[in-house]
Every structure is written in C-alpha cells, then in structure tokens.
Amino acid sequence: MRVPLPALLCGSAGLLLLLLRWRRRRGLWKKVRQARQRQERSLVQMQMAVQRFREQHPSVSMVSILSLPLPELSKKLRDGSLPPEHVFYSYVGKALQIATETNCITEYLQESETQLRKAKLAGKLGLLYGVPVSIKDSINCQGHDSTLGFIKNLNKPMAEDSVLVQVLRRQGAIPFVKTNVPQSLISYDCKNLIFGQTFNPLLYTRSPGGSSGGEGALVGGGGSILGFGTDVGGSLRFPAAFCGICALKPTGNRLSKKGVIPSVLGQKAVVAAVGPMAKDVESLALCMRALLCEDMFSLDSTVPPLPFNEEVYCSTQPLHIGYYETDFFTMPSPAMRRAVREMKKLLEDAGHTLVPFELTNVDHVVFDFCIRGMFADGGASFLKKFKGELEKSSMGLLFWLAKSPNWLKTVLSWIAKPFMPRFSSILRSMRANTVDEVWSLQHEIEEFCHQFIAQWKKLNLDVMLCPMLGPALGIGYPGKLSVAVSYTMLYNILDFPTGVVPVTLVTDEDEDELKGYQGYFRDWWDRTLAKEELCLRFMKEVETLSQEKRAA
Incomplete structure (x- = not known):
C-alpha cells in the first residue's frame, strides 16, 4: 500500500516538532x-x-x-x-x-x-x-x-x-x-x-x-x-x-x-x-x-x-489613631480581630486617642483598582513572562484568565454573577483595556486617594491601626486565597507607608473559633480561608506596649 506524499511530510514534520520540543524541555531541565x-x-x-x-x-x-x-x-x-x-x-x-x-x-x-x-x-x-x-x-x-x-x-x-x-x-x-x-x-x-x-x-x-x-x-x-x-x-x-x-x-x-x-x-x-x-x-x-x-x-x-x-520618630506626643477590625471584604480571623482590640485598649491606656474608621467599597478597590490596574492589558504582559517556561500550573486561575479572550471573560462574568459575585468581578477586571479606559482608571484612582485623605483629615488622624492577615496559612493555601490581599493592597493603591509589628500569638481559642468561620460572601475563598518616620514611630509604640503586656 502506498502512502501519499503529503501524509508522509506531515508525519515527518510532526515528529520533528516533537523532537525539537523534547530537546528544548531537556535543555530547560538541565538549567534547573x-x-x-x-x-x-x-x-x-x-x-x-x-x-x-x-x-x-x-x-x-x-x-x-x-x-x-x-x-x-x-x-x-x-x-x-x-x-x-x-x-x-x-x-x-x-x-x-x-x-x-x-x-x-x-x-x-x-x-x-x-x-x-x-x-x-x-x-x-x-x-x-x-x-x-x-x-x-x-x-x-x-x-x-x-x-x-x-x-x-x-x-x-x-x-x-x-x-x-x-x-x-x-x-x-x-x-x-x-x-x-x-x-x-x-x-x-x-x-x-x-x-x-x-x-x-x-x-x-x-x-x-x-x-x-x-x-x-x-x-x-x-x-x-x-x-x-x-x-x-x-x-x-x-x-x-x-x-x-x-x-x-x-x-x-x-x-x-x-x-x-x-x-x-x-x-x-x-x-x-x-x-x-x-x-x-x-x-x-x-x-x-x-x-x-x-x-x-x-x-x-x-x-x-x-x-x-x-x-518625628522620637516624638512622645499622644497620637490620634484611626482603627478598624475588618475591611468588610475578607472577614478577619479571630486572631486578627483580637489583636486589633487588644492593641486598641493598650494604646488608649497609654494616653492615645482611638477613632473608628470605616472602610467602604473595598471590593471596588480590589477588583477595579488592584486587579484591573495590575492586569490592564488583560494579562498579556504577565503571560509573556511564562513563554517557554516548563511549569505554569502554580499560578492556576490567574494564568487561565490571562489566556482567555475578552469575550469569554465577559460571558463567564455575566453567568457567574448571581452565584459567585467575587469570581464574576475578577473575570470582569481581567479584561484588556483601551488606552482611554486606562487613563480613566488612573483618574478614578487619583480621586479615590483624595477622598480617602479627606476622610483621614476630617477625623484629624495621625496614623491607622488595622489588621494584618493571619495566622500563617498552610503550604499551598495562599494560591487558593488570592482575595485576602484586600488587607494589604489598599495601601499600595493609596501609596501610604505601612508596617507590620507582631503583637500576639494565636491561641487555642482562636483556632476553635476559626472552625466556625464563614466569611462575608461564603464563596470558595471564604471557605478556604503618610510618612515613614511617623509610621515607624507608631510601630514602635505598638511594639513597646505589646512587649510590656507580655512581660507583665
């Protein structure tokens, strides 16, 4: 039986491509x-x-x-x-x-x-x-x-x-x-x-x-x-x-x-x-x-x-401190909430004034500013970094979204909205933007910063006491809880100096309470769970008071 020449050529080309791919992968593993x-x-x-x-x-x-x-x-x-x-x-x-x-x-x-x-x-x-x-x-x-x-x-x-x-x-x-x-x-x-x-x-x-x-x-x-x-x-x-x-x-x-x-x-x-x-x-x-x-x-x-x-750093003047226990987007763990409450009391006992500060529209900040801002090109630049790499699965959902066309993201966002609103918002935020849309986004971010600072000044605040995500997540879990960056990314959008100070350890009671954690959205993420010197001065105050409490 004679095999047609085009079939032979296609078969040979396929084998050649497989061979070249195998050689390239072998070369990459050699570098690793x-x-x-x-x-x-x-x-x-x-x-x-x-x-x-x-x-x-x-x-x-x-x-x-x-x-x-x-x-x-x-x-x-x-x-x-x-x-x-x-x-x-x-x-x-x-x-x-x-x-x-x-x-x-x-x-x-x-x-x-x-x-x-x-x-x-x-x-x-x-x-x-x-x-x-x-x-x-x-x-x-x-x-x-x-x-x-x-x-x-x-x-x-x-x-x-x-x-x-x-x-x-x-x-x-x-x-x-x-x-x-x-x-x-x-x-x-x-x-x-x-x-x-x-x-x-x-x-x-x-x-x-x-x-x-x-x-x-x-x-x-x-x-x-x-x-x-x-x-x-x-x-x-x-x-x-x-x-x-x-x-x-x-x-x-x-x-x-x-x-x-x-x-x-x-x-x-x-x-x-x-x-x-x-x-x-x-x-x-x-x-x-x-x-x-x-x-x-x-x-x-x-x-x-x-x-x-x-x-500024060495000042001992009492501070006017804003505080919040939650951003109403990612529900704080029991340890996070307890850390803020305990620190609030210690700061008040030390002579500082604590003022409640209510965050609003954090979901808008996360989706429309952070995710859309980071991936304004639909994830094309992010994808480019992975070209020729051996392993991409560690980025999971983000990598898949970056590869998907705009029309698919739009359709899936519309379908997911009634059942998974946060996933729907991520899909929407990962669409590629026009230049005009990017400029509008930058302008909106500027306006948000002005509004945030106006609220800060209205309350006459020096600094802010806020929770930080904790306790440490298990190996592999950060990839399943990408939305929990809500507590940190806000201050990259605002471009405010921020710091972390350890103030307490997770207790058995915290762990027991965490078993009943449900979150605000009850989606799969919930189920998984101004100046640098002034910032440092406040961090030092927090550190000193928490150390004194542990020593007492």
Missing part, C-alpha cells in the same frame, strides 16, 4: 539541575567558611552575637568592641541552619568574604558597618541572577548592583545571601520550579508568605538580622506577619527601585516599594537612617532628598 547544584554548592561553601572560622576562633560565642539587637550590634561593630568577622560568620552559620530547615536561600554571595576583609581596612565607617544583610532574589546584585523564579532568567548575571545594594555597601553593610521567591512574584506563597518550596521557620507545615518569603523565613528564623524585599500588594507584610517579624513598606519612591525587577513592567496603578525586614522596629529605623543619605539621593535622582526625620 545546574541551578539546584549551584544552590547546594552555596550551602557547602557556607558550611566550609563557618567551619574554618570556628577552627581558627574556637572561643567566639556565636550565640551571644546572634542575640544582640541590630542597634547594639551596630554600635559594637563601629566602636571596635566586636570584630566584623565574628558577626559575619555567626550569621553565615545561622543562615546555613535556617536554609537547611526552610529552603530560603538561593545563593551565597561569596564575594561578601572579600568585602568583609576590605571593610576592616575602611577608614570611614557607615551606619551599617559590618552588618550582614540578606537580599531578595529580584533585587539586583552584580554577578548574580535575578530569576523571579523563571528558568529563562538563569545564567544571566546582573551587570551592576541595584542602587539599594550600592548604598548598603557604602554604608558598610555586607550583602551575603539572596533569598527565594514565588515564580513571577505575584503570589504571597514562596515556591518556584527552580528552587522549590520555602517553609515557615516557626512551623514547617505553614507558608512563610510572599513574595519576599525567603527573606521572611531567614529573618524570622534568626539567620539574618536585616533583610530587604519588595512589596506590590503585601509582599513584605505577608512574610512579616506569617514569620513573626517587623517590616516597613515605604511610599513608592522613598527608597530607590533602580535595579529592582518588578512583577509587571510599567504598571503604575498599584505602587510597588522596596523595604526592610527585621526582628524589631528600632532596627528598621536604623536601616532607614542609613539608607536615606546623599548616596541614595545622588545615585537615583527620582528619590526625594529627604533625610530621616528624628524629630
């Missing part, structure tokens, strides 16, 4: 294996470095060094009473332990040992002299990848440091590791195909949060005294809340973002920021003092030349 081997070598290098130091300095008490808060540690480093190599290798050793337990470190910056040797010869000592610091994957460090969890970004070392890292080095800090992130950064979990899942250092069955999840795990476990991440919807605040540490999300241009790779290039509706993470508020304040310097202002002229305002 090489990256994991580099990660393993990094941990071995850390282990060998610590071992050499311990052999040469057997009497050094690493435990006592690790117990020092950053301000005290910094003072001892600067006055010479504590050698920088003692501090450096103490933290390399602890970071190695936490990385082994949580898988939070992607790479050891071996040149940090060279910088350490040079730091000892430095004449001028910066505010962070000798302080080892950790850096999120997406913040560029010269000679190292910034992968964002994408295979295509492997083996593409950055040509220069980000401005943030340059200023840290000039202030004497020693960046020594880079930390893990979720693929694309658009998640508040911490997992990617290259380096895998990062775990919470307090409870390994829980997520460390994201997208600065590697930072949260490392700082929360004590493996870094000062870490740096980014935040476009809670990416600093989720890890801080989940891992029991402090974080500051500044306004978008207070610290330079030059050399920091964003999740979605070019979008301006939801304002991204770079910020620090540490165990206490005083450490965050010291960090901001160091970073808000002439080097920062000269290296990036888009950063306003505003040094740290000590008068």
Whole structure:
C-alpha cells in the first residue's frame, strides 16, 4: 500500500516538532539541575567558611552575637568592641541552619568574604558597618541572577548592583545571601520550579508568605538580622506577619527601585516599594537612617532628598489613631480581630486617642483598582513572562484568565454573577483595556486617594491601626486565597507607608473559633480561608506596649 506524499511530510514534520520540543524541555531541565547544584554548592561553601572560622576562633560565642539587637550590634561593630568577622560568620552559620530547615536561600554571595576583609581596612565607617544583610532574589546584585523564579532568567548575571545594594555597601553593610521567591512574584506563597518550596521557620507545615518569603523565613528564623524585599500588594507584610517579624513598606519612591525587577513592567496603578525586614522596629529605623543619605539621593535622582526625620520618630506626643477590625471584604480571623482590640485598649491606656474608621467599597478597590490596574492589558504582559517556561500550573486561575479572550471573560462574568459575585468581578477586571479606559482608571484612582485623605483629615488622624492577615496559612493555601490581599493592597493603591509589628500569638481559642468561620460572601475563598518616620514611630509604640503586656 502506498502512502501519499503529503501524509508522509506531515508525519515527518510532526515528529520533528516533537523532537525539537523534547530537546528544548531537556535543555530547560538541565538549567534547573545546574541551578539546584549551584544552590547546594552555596550551602557547602557556607558550611566550609563557618567551619574554618570556628577552627581558627574556637572561643567566639556565636550565640551571644546572634542575640544582640541590630542597634547594639551596630554600635559594637563601629566602636571596635566586636570584630566584623565574628558577626559575619555567626550569621553565615545561622543562615546555613535556617536554609537547611526552610529552603530560603538561593545563593551565597561569596564575594561578601572579600568585602568583609576590605571593610576592616575602611577608614570611614557607615551606619551599617559590618552588618550582614540578606537580599531578595529580584533585587539586583552584580554577578548574580535575578530569576523571579523563571528558568529563562538563569545564567544571566546582573551587570551592576541595584542602587539599594550600592548604598548598603557604602554604608558598610555586607550583602551575603539572596533569598527565594514565588515564580513571577505575584503570589504571597514562596515556591518556584527552580528552587522549590520555602517553609515557615516557626512551623514547617505553614507558608512563610510572599513574595519576599525567603527573606521572611531567614529573618524570622534568626539567620539574618536585616533583610530587604519588595512589596506590590503585601509582599513584605505577608512574610512579616506569617514569620513573626517587623517590616516597613515605604511610599513608592522613598527608597530607590533602580535595579529592582518588578512583577509587571510599567504598571503604575498599584505602587510597588522596596523595604526592610527585621526582628524589631528600632532596627528598621536604623536601616532607614542609613539608607536615606546623599548616596541614595545622588545615585537615583527620582528619590526625594529627604533625610530621616528624628524629630518625628522620637516624638512622645499622644497620637490620634484611626482603627478598624475588618475591611468588610475578607472577614478577619479571630486572631486578627483580637489583636486589633487588644492593641486598641493598650494604646488608649497609654494616653492615645482611638477613632473608628470605616472602610467602604473595598471590593471596588480590589477588583477595579488592584486587579484591573495590575492586569490592564488583560494579562498579556504577565503571560509573556511564562513563554517557554516548563511549569505554569502554580499560578492556576490567574494564568487561565490571562489566556482567555475578552469575550469569554465577559460571558463567564455575566453567568457567574448571581452565584459567585467575587469570581464574576475578577473575570470582569481581567479584561484588556483601551488606552482611554486606562487613563480613566488612573483618574478614578487619583480621586479615590483624595477622598480617602479627606476622610483621614476630617477625623484629624495621625496614623491607622488595622489588621494584618493571619495566622500563617498552610503550604499551598495562599494560591487558593488570592482575595485576602484586600488587607494589604489598599495601601499600595493609596501609596501610604505601612508596617507590620507582631503583637500576639494565636491561641487555642482562636483556632476553635476559626472552625466556625464563614466569611462575608461564603464563596470558595471564604471557605478556604503618610510618612515613614511617623509610621515607624507608631510601630514602635505598638511594639513597646505589646512587649510590656507580655512581660507583665
């Protein structure tokens, strides 16, 4: 029997395509294996470095060094009473332990040992002299990848440091590791195909949060005294809340973002920021003092030349504080509500004035500002990032929505509206916009900010006390609870500085109450469950009062 020539050609072409696809996938998996081997070598290098130091300095008490808060540690480093190599290798050793337990470190910056040797010869000592610091994957460090969890970004070392890292080095800090992130950064979990899942250092069955999840795990476990991440919807605040540490999300241009790779290039509706993470508020304040310097202002002229305002931070005047327990969109867990109520009482007892603040139309903010603003092109830019990648299923619903045409989103939104109103709104918000629609959206966001500030001024508020999502969710759950970003994304839209301070622990009673949690919408998500110095000053007040209560 003779086979027609066109059939033979089609069959051959099909086989060729399969072969090319197989070869490409094999090449990608090879890159993944090489990256994991580099990660393993990094941990071995850390282990060998610590071992050499311990052999040469057997009497050094690493435990006592690790117990020092950053301000005290910094003072001892600067006055010479504590050698920088003692501090450096103490933290390399602890970071190695936490990385082994949580898988939070992607790479050891071996040149940090060279910088350490040079730091000892430095004449001028910066505010962070000798302080080892950790850096999120997406913040560029010269000679190292910034992968964002994408295979295509492997083996593409950055040509220069980000401005943030340059200023840290000039202030004497020693960046020594880079930390893990979720693929694309658009998640508040911490997992990617290259380096895998990062775990919470307090409870390994829980997520460390994201997208600065590697930072949260490392700082929360004590493996870094000062870490740096980014935040476009809670990416600093989720890890801080989940891992029991402090974080500051500044306004978008207070610290330079030059050399920091964003999740979605070019979008301006939801304002991204770079910020620090540490165990206490005083450490965050010291960090901001160091970073808000002439080097920062000269290296990036888009950063306003505003040094740290000590008068605002150190003020003891009573504050006029707005507060709310819920945003009426994501029902707070019992622990969240209790934390706000307990803190409200402590603040009132300390002489501050607390004023109820009612949020309205948060659903409109989430859907029409946040989701529509982030994906104004219908998700095309987001999809482009995944082109040629091996694994996309971790993004689930978001990836499917980005691939769907406008007409399908419109039809499904209309069908889903009576039964699943929030899902219907997400479908509607993920449609591609015209230029005119984007301009109208930007104008609407501006008007919303003016209205919010007017309400703030009418109540004569200094700061706001509000809940943060908690307790830490189980591994994989953040992907099922995307709408819970309502508590954080609001302040990216407003571009307000915000911070997280741990004030209490989840109790057995909280867990029992959570069993009856129903939420406001009872959909599948419910069933799953102004100024930086003033913000820091309020965070310090909250931290002090909560510590005094625990000590009583």
